[in-house]
Amino acid sequence: xxxxxxxxxxxxxxxxxxxxxxxxxxxxxxxxxxxxxxxxxxxxxxxxxxxxxxxxxxxxxxxxxxxxxxxxxxxxxxxxxxxxxxxxxxxxxxxxxxxxxxxxxxxxxxxxxxxxxxxxxxxxxxxxxxxxxxxxxxxxxxxxxxxxxxxxxxxxxxxxxxxxxxxxxxxxxxxxxxxxxxxxxxxxxxxxxxxxxxxxxxxxxxxxxxxxxxxxxxxxxxxxxxxxxxxxxxxxxxxxxxxxxxxxxxxxxxxxxxxxxxxxxxxxxxxxxxxxxxxxxxxxxxxxxxxxxxxxxxxxxxxxxxxxxxxxxxxxxxxxxxxxxxxxxxxxxxxxxxxxxxxxxxxxxxxxxxxxxxxxxxxxxxxxxxxxxxxxxxxxxxxxxxxxxxxxxxxxxxxxxxxxxxxxxxxxxxxxxxxxxxxx
Numbered sequence: 465x466x467x468x469x470x471x472x473x474x475x476x477x478x479x480x481x482x483x484x485x486x487x488x489x490x491x492x493x494x495x496x497x498x499x500x501x502x503x504x505x506x507x508x509x510x511x512x513x514x515x516x517x518x519x520x521x522x523x524x525x526x527x528x529x530x531x532x533x534x535x536x537x538x539x540x541x542x543x544x545x546x547x548x549x550x551x552x553x554x555x556x557x558x559x560x561x562x563x564x565x566x567x568x569x570x571x572x573x574x575x576x577x578x579x580x581x582x583x584x585x586x587x588x589x590x591x592x593x594x595x596x597x598x599x600x601x602x603x604x605x606x607x608x609x610x611x612x613x614x615x616x617x618x619x620x621x622x623x624x625x626x627x628x629x630x631x632x633x634x635x636x637x638x639x640x641x642x643x644x645x646x647x648x649x650x651x652x653x654x655x656x657x658x659x660x661x662x663x664x665x666x667x668x669x670x671x672x673x674x675x676x677x678x679x680x681x682x683x684x685x686x687x688x689x690x691x692x693x694x695x696x697x698x699x700x701x702x703x704x705x706x707x708x709x710x711x712x713x714x715x716x717x718x719x720x721x722x723x724x725x726x727x728x729x730x731x732x733x734x735x736x737x738x739x740x741x742x743x744x745x746x747x748x749x750x751x752x753x754x755x756x757x758x759x760x761x762x763x764x765x766x767x768x769x770x771x772x773x774x775x776x777x778x779x780x781x782x783x784x785x786x787x788x789x790x791x792x793x794x795x796x797x798x799x800x801x802x803x804x805x806x807x808x809x810x811x812x813x814x815x816x817x818x819x820x821x822x823x824x825x826x827x828x829x830x831x832x833x834x835x836x837x838x839x840x841x842x843x844x845x846x847x848x849x850x851x852x853x854x855x856x857x858x859x860x861x862x863x864x865x866x867x868x869x870x871x872x873x874x875x876x877x878x879x880x881x882x883x884x885x886x887x888x
Contacts, residue, residue, distance in 0.1 A: 511539045511783035513570040513790070514558065514591065518543060520572075529798055530790060538786045542568060544591075552589050559591070562603070562778065570787035571776045572641075575849035587854060594885070595638065595774065595848040596698040599630075604637040605777040610788045611636060616796040626769055629846040632699075639791060641773040643846070645839055646690040646760040648679050649748055655756060665691050665763045669716040680760065681720040688857045690760035691716075693768045693845030695852055701886045703879060709763060710856075710875035714863055718871070722864070748835065759839050766844025774848070855881050 520541040530537050545551045561567040576590050592598045611617050617639075622628075630638035652658035654675050662668035671677065680687050691713050694704040748755055762768045775791045777784050855878055863869040 510537075511569040511781070511786040511790075512542055513539050513572055513787060514542045514544065514568040515572040516544045516574055516588065516590075517572070518546060526793060529796070530793055533793070534789070539570070539790045541572075548586065548589070555589050555591050562780065565780050567778050567780055569778055569781040569783045570791070571778070572773075572791075573775075574773050575771055576851055576854065590851070594698075594850040594852070595771075596629075596696075596850070597701075597886075599632050599637050600698045602634070603779055605779045605781065605784055606635040606637055607639065607777065607788065608635040610784075610792075614788075614792045614795075616792045623840065625840070625843050626771065626846050629771055629848070630774065637776060639775040640771045641775060641794065643769050643771045645767050645769045645843065646687075647839055648683075648758045648760070650676070650679065650756045650758055652754050652756050658756060660756060660758065662758070662761050664765045665713075665716075665761050668761055669720070674721050676758070677720040678722065679758075681717065681722045684717075684857065684860050687717065687760070688853060688860050689770055689849070690768055691762050692856070693762040693764045693766070694847065695850070696882060696886060703882055703886065705879065705882065707872070707875045707879050710878055711872045713763070714860065714869075714871035714874055717860060718863060718869060752835070757835050757838075759842060761842075762845060764844055767839060767842040769843045769846045771846065771848045852878075852882055852885065 520543050527537055530539075544554055558567060571591070573590070573592065575595060576587065576593060598604070626640055626643050627636075630636055630640050656673040656675070660671065660673060660676060662671065668676070668680070692705060692710075696703050696705070748757060759767050775794070777787050777791075781787060859874050859878055863871065863874055
């Protein structure tokens with residue numbers, strides 16, 4: 465079994481909808497409907513991993529891989545309900561158990577992306593609405609010793625810029641699984657400058673190419689993340705994002721031209737034809753000479769990456785060994801090289817992971833290494849999505865509809881909400 469693993473390089477290729485963790489669950493004992501009693505002691509003595517991915521309610525490729533390697537599945541899953549009220553009840557119970565020194569053994573979650581909705585209505589409740597803040601609280605078990613001994617999770621293969629975001633002063637407490645960066649595939653024939661590559665946020669928003677600006681304006685959930693490199697310093701619980709900076713970004717947004725309708729002829733420009741979609745990967749692979757892969761810069765002159773799914777172990781767990789044995793399989797070649805055999809029934813989240821020298825993705829698409837490297841080399845800020853992204857996104861989407869939008873007042877409201885959250 466090969467030792468090298470593939471991690472984290474799905475960045476610019478994953479849609480924000482695909483930010484759950486592909487994986488597996490026992491078919492009978494991992495019912496998402498279990499909402500009463502102790503979640504930590506479900507139906508057996510196996511370690512319990514809580515997840516929000518509904519695909520874990522049935523056996524899939526990772527489960528089969530675990531059984532093949534270990535002879536049995538060493539964990540079971542508690543899947544949070546899709547029913548909003550039941551989910552709230554489950555999360556409340558989990559928090560009580562965790563605060564009492566118990567709770568589940570591990571976590572495999574999506575980060576709450578800015579445009580995420582719950583069955584199209586409202587936002588899903590999250591056990592950890594701000595992962596970076598939870599990391600600083602000491603809720604997660606340091607994993608350095610496990611990583612040193614891991615057969616699959618090798619430090620030299622990590623894309624350190626992203627992977628290190630899971631570290632605190634105690635060491636690696638979170639394992640980033642997937643990440644995202646804003647990269648648009650634009651048809652060169654529709655651009656004023658076919659090779660336009662803005663290196664700074666100001667260069668982007670001050671460009672005179674309407675086609676480029678429409679892409680940003682019409683994809684607010686991407687814009688809201690891309691231009692903002694940092695929100696807060698969670699170790700000191702101080703805000704980094706300022707009212708001045710956010711006011712300027714809101715003003716930039718309102719100054720951009722908007723398009724109210726799309727047509728097939730200009731769909732590549734209007735929709736952005738994201739590089740992170742399967743179709744986008746395939747399109748670039750087939751048309752890279754006529755496509756401009758435009759990475760949206762942030763206000764610090766680089767590119768912001770967002771961790772969209774992650775794994776962690778409860779510091780209270782008595783079965784951490786078993787949880788890590790399962791987590792490390794997520795980084796194995798076997799879990800990623802052959803999507804048809806492993807993950808095709810789990811939304812493909814873990815298929816699009818690569819190491820520094822190659823890119824492994826869906827069997828019908830692939831990425832050019834030079835594009836991957838060009839985006840990675842520009843990443844200068846990495847953070848987890850948090851509920852504050854909801855606040856920024858909701859504010860940004862409301863402003864264009866106001867008769868006399870007050871960007872300064874809107875920015876003040878956002879920063880005030882951030883400061884309140886940090887002080888709670």
